Amino acid sequence: MELWYTDEHTPDVRFSMKAVEQVVSKKSAVQQIDILDTPAYGRVLVLDGGLMITEKDEFIYHEMLAHVPMAVHPNVKNVLVIGGGDGGTVRELTKYRSIESIDLVEVDKDVVLLSKKYLPFTSCKLKDRRVSVWFEEGLRYVRGKKDEYDLIIVDSSDPYGPAEGLFTREFYGTCFKALREDGILINQHESPFYAAHQKSVRDAHSHIAVEFPLSTVYQGHIPSYPSGHWLFGFASKKYNPITDLDDKRWNRLKINTRYYNTDLHCGAFALPNYVQDILKEEKRR
Amino acid sequence: MARSVPAGAGDSQWERQRETPLADALDRQRINRLAHFDVPAHKSGRGNLELTEYLGSRAMAMDVNSMKPLDNLGHPVSVIKDAQALAAEAFGADDAFFMVNGTTSAVQAMIMSTCTAGDEIILPRNVHRSAINALVVCGAIPAYINPGQDKRLGIPLGMSIADVKKAIAEHPSAKAILVNNPTYYGICSDLVEIVKLAHAAGMRVLADEAHGTHFYFHEELPVSAMAAGCDMAAASIHKTGGSLTQSSILLTRRPVNPDYVRQVITLTQSTSASYLLLSSLDIARKNLFFKGREMYQKTMDFADYARSEINELGGYYAFGPELVNGDTVYAFDRTKLSVHTRDIGLAGIEVYDYLRDDYGIQIEFGDIGNLLAIISCGDRMMDIERLISAFEEIKRQREKSPIGLFDHEYIDPVIAMAPQEAFYAKKRRVPMRESTGLVAGEFVMSYPPGIPIVAPGERITPDVLEHILFAKEKGCFMTGTEDMDLNFINVVE
Numbered sequence: 001m002e003l004w005y006t007d008e009h010t011p012d013v014r015f016s017m018k019a020v021e022q023v024v025s026k027k028s029a030v031q032q033i034d035i036l037d038t039p040a041y042g043r044v045l046v047l048d049g050g051l052m053i054t055e056k057d058e059f060i061y062h063e064m065l066a067h068v069p070m071a072v073h074p075n076v077k078n079v080l081v082i083g084g085g086d087g088g089t090v091r092e093l094t095k096y097r098s099i100e101s102i103d104l105v106e107v108d109k110d111v112v113l114l115s116k117k118y119l120p121f122t123s124c125k126l127k128d129r130r131v132s133v134w135f136e137e138g139l140r141y142v143r144g145k146k147d148e149y150d151l152i153i154v155d156s157s158d159p160y161g162p163a164e165g166l167f168t169r170e171f172y173g174t175c176f177k178a179l180r181e182d183g184i185l186i187n188q189h190e191s192p193f194y195a196a197h198q199k200s201v202r203d204a205h206s207h208i209a210v211e212f213p214l215s216t217v218y219q220g221h222i223p224s225y226p227s228g229h230w231l232f233g234f235a236s237k238k239y240n241p242i243t244d245l246d247d248k249r250w251n252r253l254k255i256n257t258r259y260y261n262t263d264l265h266c267g268a269f270a271l272p273n274y275v276q277d278i279l280k281e282e283k284r285r
Numbered sequence: 286m287a288r289s290v291p292a293g294a295g296d297s298q299w300e301r302q303r304e305t306p307l308a309d310a311l312d313r314q315r316i317n318r319l320a321h322f323d324v325p326a327h328k329s330g331r332g333n334l335e336l337t338e339y340l341g342s343r344a345m346a347m348d349v350n351s352m353k354p355l356d357n358l359g360h361p362v363s364v365i366k367d368a369q370a371l372a373a374e375a376f377g378a379d380d381a382f383f384m385v386n387g388t389t390s391a392v393q394a395m396i397m398s399t400c401t402a403g404d405e406i407i408l409p410r411n412v413h414r415s416a417i418n419a420l421v422v423c424g425a426i427p428a429y430i431n432p433g434q435d436k437r438l439g440i441p442l443g444m445s446i447a448d449v450k451k452a453i454a455e456h457p458s459a460k461a462i463l464v465n466n467p468t469y470y471g472i473c474s475d476l477v478e479i480v481k482l483a484h485a486a487g488m489r490v491l492a493d494e495a496h497g498t499h500f501y502f503h504e505e506l507p508v509s510a511m512a513a514g515c516d517m518a519a520a521s522i523h524k525t526g527g528s529l530t531q532s533s534i535l536l537t538r539r540p541v542n543p544d545y546v547r548q549v550i551t552l553t554q555s556t557s558a559s560y561l562l563l564s565s566l567d568i569a570r571k572n573l574f575f576k577g578r579e580m581y582q583k584t585m586d587f588a589d590y591a592r593s594e595i596n597e598l599g600g601y602y603a604f605g606p607e608l609v610n611g612d613t614v615y616a617f618d619r620t621k622l623s624v625h626t627r628d629i630g631l632a633g634i635e636v637y638d639y640l641r642d643d644y645g646i647q648i649e650f651g652d653i654g655n656l657l658a659i660i661s662c663g664d665r666m667m668d669i670e671r672l673i674s675a676f677e678e679i680k681r682q683r684e685k686s687p688i689g690l691f692d693h694e695y696i697d698p699v700i701a702m703a704p705q706e707a708f709y710a711k712k713r714r715v716p717m718r719e720s721t722g723l724v725a726g727e728f729v730m731s732y733p734p735g736i737p738i739v740a741p742g743e744r745i746t747p748d749v750l751e752h753i754l755f756a757k758e759k760g761c762f763m764t765g766t767e768d769m770d771l772n773f774i775n776v777v778e
Contacts, residue, residue: 139670140594143677165667170644170674177681210643 005036005044007051009226010194015051017041017224023118028110030162035118041224045086045119047111048161054224055121058088061188062122063260064220064232064268066092069151069184071250071265072239076150079103080178082138082166083188084155085111087123093153094125095255102131103149105142107162109135139165145178152179154187159200167200169207172235176211182238189217192275193227201231206282208235216241217279218268220259231275242269302375302574307368307567310355311560315346324350324557347561358383358558359551368567375574376501376520377511378536380543382550383566384519385558388495389415390550391519391535393422395491398541398549399461399517400425402705407452407488408463409474410698411441413495414728414765416463417704417740424705428456431697432468433613438604438625439654441695441736442613443467443474446482453486461489466497466510466518469650469657469734471621472614476513484514489541492518498526499620502577505585507616516541525620525661527580528569532562580662584620587669588660591622594673600629600680620660624676627654627692630685632759634731636676639683644675650733653691653756657734691755699744702777707742712775714768717753720745723776728765731756737765745776 006016017038024035034046042055053061066089070076077100081089085106093102104126106112112133115123126133134141138156152175159167166187175185185208190200201217208215212235222230234241247262271279321328330337330345337345351357356365365383373381384391392415400406402424408416410429420427430452433442449462462483467473476492483490492510494500498520500509510518518536522528537546573580592603602625606617626636637651648658658672701707701724712726723745730737738756739749753771757763763771 137667137670139667139674143594143670143674162667165671165674168644168671168674170671170678173678173681174674 005038005046007046007224007226008049010196013194013226015224015226017044019044024114026110026114028108030108030110033108033110033114035114043119043121045115047157050158051224052157053086053088053119053122055119057223058086058122060220060222060259061225061230062088062092063257064218065089065153065155065186065188067250067255067257067260068218068232068234068241068265068268069153069186070096071246071262072236072241072244073150073182073184074246074249077101078149078151080105080142080145080149080152082142082152082154082156083107083163084153086115086119087112087126089153089155090128090131091122091125094128094130096253100130102128103134104131105134105136105138107135107137137165139168139171139174142171142174142178145174147178147180149179150183152183152185154185156188159190159204167204167207169210172208172211176237179237183236184239185212185233185235187233187235189231189233191225191227191230192278193229197226198278202278202282204233205279208233209282211235213237214240216269217271217275219271219275220268234269242266298374302371302571304371305368305564305567305571306364306371307356308564310364311347311349311564314349314352314354321349323352344561347564349560350557355560358385358563359547359554359556365563368563368570372534372566372570373536375570376534376536377509378518379539380537380541380546382535382537382543382546383558383563384533384535384550384554385531385562386554387531388493388519388521388524388533389413389418390554391521391533392416392493392495393419393553394535394546394550395517395519396420396425396461396463397423397552398546399489399491405456405459406461406463407449407456407459409441409444409465411468411695411736412463412465413493414730414735414737414740416493417728417737420704421708421741422705424703425460426703427700428452428459429698429700432695434695435608435614438602439627439692439695440470440472441468442472442608443615444479445612446475446478447612449474449479449482453482453488457486459488461491461516463491463493464510464515466492466494466500466515467507467616467618467621469496469736470623470655471496471618472608473507473616473618475612475615476508476510476515480514489516490514491516494518495521496524496621497618498522498524498573499577499581499584500618502573503581503585506581506620507618511536511538514538517546522566522569522573525659526569526573529562529565532566532569534566534570581620583662584660584664587664587666588620588622591658591660591669591673595624595676598673598677598680600684601626601676602628622658622660623655624658625655626651627687627690629680629683630687630690631679631683632690634756634759634761636679638760639679640672640675644671644678646672646675648672650731652731652734652761653752653759691752696738696746696748696752698740699746700742701744702742704741707777710777713778714773714775717750717772717774720774720776721747721750726775726777727767729753729763729771729774730765731761732764742777745774
């Protein structure tokens with residue numbers, strides 16, 4: 001018997017990978033959590049049936065979330081990560097000695113516990129002394145915060161299910177308030193390619209654009225995600241992601257990355273025409 | 286046996302309440318595949334494929350007419366009779382009537398089976414328009430009790446016992462007292478005491494429980510009408526009890542004569558009652574009996590949490606049981622999330638509009654100083670968090686000075702003539718702004734909540750006019766007048 005895992009990218013498009021073993025199957029208070037071993041993508045985390053990260057290509061996603069803002073903002077000391085219970089984003093952030101504190105807010109405690117046990121490649125830095133982990137609804141955690149963070153990274157699952165609240169205008173607005181006067185908000189921004197996901201891209205972008213003076217998106221190429229073409233949101237109170245990029249400063253840090261570099265940084269903001277059109281349409285709404 | 290918390294297996298009531306005779310009969314006829322040569326002409330949806338595609342074939346197959354195995358709502362002898370008897374038992378009533386014309390029709394049936402033309406009925410002025418409509422239809426004369434008022438919130442409360450005693454003394458021949466249990470904002474009068482006073486004076490007590498269905502199923506909620514000894518109650522199962530919109534139940538206790546009540550209902554109720562609505566009442570009743578306590582516990586927990594978080598934000602006041610004063614606020618319905626917005630300089634209706642237009646959040650209503658969100662066991666924690674965060678964001682971005690905001694929702698009415706007399710009187714149309722001092726020939730109200738600012742037969746005072754113009758300016762959905770734009774009002778000549 002062969003075991004295959006299928007991620008439904010749209011009702012009409014499926015992406016399947018052969019699996020050797022199901023390592024974890026657990027129903028948490030929030031969602032169904034599965035961890036599989038696959039020949040092509042290594043160990044894989046699946047939430048409510050949807051693919052979250054794979055051992056093979058998670059570096060692309062996590063590096064793009066963390067290093068793009070870190071190369072722009074000259075003085076990040078306090079960071080908030082919402083979601084990201086697998087620890088991958090935190091792992092990238094701990095590469096910066098200048099960061100003083102990282103708060104990780106994950107709604108599902110079991111994701112963190114299982115990641116610590118079964119996904120060491122992402123969870124390895126969760127025990128860094130600068131990291132505090134909070135098990136709470138992201139919206140609720142941010143609500144009480146004001147002028148506390150230099151950088152907020154929203155490392156959420158898709159905008160249906162437990163992470164719905166993290167794609168709303170009220171969430172982005174409370175993030176704005178929680179950021180200092182030169183703060184940056186980065187978020188997982190879905191894929192522009194399939195019509196079903198395009199709606200999420202449009203909604204997220206229009207909500208962020210109302211709350212932040214500067215907002216745009218950048219892209220990365222993640223083979224296991226729907227269409228492989230993925231967007232990230234860059235919203236900022238002060239810094240421009242291109243003109244404020246300090247590549248000399250960043251390169252002097254000699255941070256080890258496999259995907260990100262400062263040339264790619266600029267390229268990531270050069271968007272295909274159809275994506276530019278989507279953003280323009282949203283601005284006009 | 287009212288406020289029925291299931292006793293447990295082995296109990297015969299427990300066994301009975303498991304049954305859904307009406308829904309089962311409907312399901313049997315769906316499976317029987319009868320050849321239909323009766324209405325409706327869509328014949329299980331085959332005659333209107335577009336609608337079937339839209340609503341689903343199961344719903345269409347359930348949409349049938351009265352027939353022998355499905356009983357007849359106007360003259361129930363089998364499955365509807367049985368389903369109504371189970372509802373009566375679940376709610377602690379002697380008789381129950383399924384209603385398909387909304388709770389409006391249940392309120393009207395209560396009044397019309399109690400009063401005839403010229404009879405007096407005691408009622409608080411902050412009733413729903415359906416009650417005053419019944420007076421227009423049957424010609425009963427209202428004896429209004431001014432409800433208590435909360436000066437800070439600007440909202441009408443329940444009736445004080447002193448005022449009820451006074452009204453009974455002044456109108457000894459009144460046929461009944463009508464009580465809101467609770468008001469839209471969740472406020473209850475001392476129902477048990479009112480029943481005692483009314484019955485001693487030979488009057489019925491009629492309860493408008495449009496917002497109180499859940500009182501029957503959790504012991505921490507205010508007392509239900511049937512448990513308090515009321516004679517009749519209109520329970521809006523569709524609002525907080527889980528049945529389909531427009532379905533409702535009228536509950537009665539002996540000595541109210543159920544056969545006469547049925548005749549009165551039949552005067553205005555459809556003779557083609559929808560089986561979708563009727564079966565939803567049957568299934569909702571079973572669900573309430575077995576799961577009601579758990580459902581409303583969850584609802585109260587959500588509402589209590591939201592209240593405390595919203596009050597933490599500052600500026601807003603999400604009011605709750607602390608309003609209880611032993612009289613005009615005898616009890617508070619904790620499932621209601623009512624929020625006073627005036628202190629952040631915004632009308633409730635303005636916050637309502639921002640929530641929907643900017644944040645994609647729909648709430649029940651907003652009026653001048655307050656708004657109301659309906660919480661239920663169907664909510665999810667993340668949606669509650671969204672609502673609270675949206676409140677915080679609206680305050681952060683839109684807060685203003687409260688100076689200049691109109692500060693009360695309730696105005697003591699000046700009655701010039703009975704509602705029926707005014708409604709049918711010779712009238713003329715005048716510009717709204719020039720109507721001061723004249724007698725209204727029609728209603729004006731914001732909908733929701735549907736409590737008239739002015740009703741037929743009442744004088745349009747400067748206060749009334751100011752309230753109407755302010756509510757209109759702030760964007761309340763104003764209804765009642767013949768003129769759809771509310772620039773004109775019909776007044777009695």
